[in-house]
Amino acid sequence: EAVRFIVSDTTVEALAPLLLANPRGLLLSRDELAGWFGSFDRYANGKSGADAAHWLSMHNGESIVVDRKTGSPRTINVAQASVSVTGGIQPVILHRALGVEHRESGLAARLLLTCPPRKPKKWTDVDIDPAKQAEFASLVDRLFELQQIVDDDGQPQPVVVGLSSEAKGIWKEYYNAHANEQADLDGELSAAWSKLEEYAARLALVVHFARWAAGDPDLQDSDVVDAVSIKAGIRLVRWFKHEARRVYALLSESNDDRDK
Numbered sequence: 001e002a003v004r005f006i007v008s009d010t011t012v013e014a015l016a017p018l019l020l021a022n023p024r025g026l027l028l029s030r031d032e033l034a035g036w037f038g039s040f041d042r043y044a045n046g047k048s049g050a051d052a053a054h055w056l057s058m059h060n061g062e063s064i065v066v067d068r069k070t071g072s073p074r075t076i077n078v079a080q081a082s083v084s085v086t087g088g089i090q091p092v093i094l095h096r097a098l099g100v101e102h103r104e105s106g107l108a109a110r111l112l113l114t115c116p117p118r119k120p121k122k123w124t125d126v127d128i129d130p131a132k133q134a135e136f137a138s139l140v141d142r143l144f145e146l147q148q149i150v151d152d153d154g155q156p157q158p159v160v161v162g163l164s165s166e167a168k169g170i171w172k173e174y175y176n177a178h179a180n181e182q183a184d185l186d187g188e189l190s191a192a193w194s195k196l197e198e199y200a201a202r203l204a205l206v207v208h209f210a211r212w213a214a215g216d217p218d219l220q221d222s223d224v225v226d227a228v229s230i231k232a233g234i235r236l237v238r239w240f241k242h243e244a245r246r247v248y249a250l251l252s253e254s255n256d257d258r259d260k
Helices: 012-021 034-038 050-059 091-104 130-144 165-183 187-213 227-251 255-259
Strands: 026-032 064-067 075-078 083-088
Touching: 012 026, 012 050, 012 064, 012 075, 026 034, 034 091, 050 064, 050 083, 091 227, 130 187, 165 187, 165 227, 187 227
Parallel strands: 026 083
Antiparallel strands: 064 075
């Protein structure tokens, strides 16, 4: 059976069997994310938020149980359902799609929102260096070599990756500074900050294993996240904080403000 990495179908009912067959997780990639938001209640039988609740669980890699209308088996239990989501959406459509319900549920806070200032397009004849393409392909291949640990029942188990003493000190400093920032916020930004705290660790882990896969000679231990990786994760989150402020400011604008 073919291994799946990228999917475009947005319903949890369609994703469930794919997740069961691909325990590493999947990437949902959509040019326009309005379809993703629109799928949340498609099979809800009038009960709002059926799929949305599953997406909240998938953000944390939790288990989900999906009852399907057709197919065999009718009930699918995915022990550790994990799907990353990426795509684009216009600010006006995002404002309408999120609505009060998805803001209050914490779905909006789980999104890493970006809206860089517009820049004019500029033609270039520069091509991607074939050597760089080969390096990237090699990095992805090596990341795929990472294997899951399974228990006696064949269920995948999490792997604990620790912090070096220096990285832990940096994390504690960031944690306290971030908490002070959040204390001065309220509403949607406060909710977003509560998730951005953990995103620093998630992104640091991504950087850590990308460095491992690339054969970074400065990486001393593949089982320990060092100061370089934790600083990178924190730096990325600081950028996402800046973008979150910009996007939420755009979402709060009235139609008259947007037309100015």
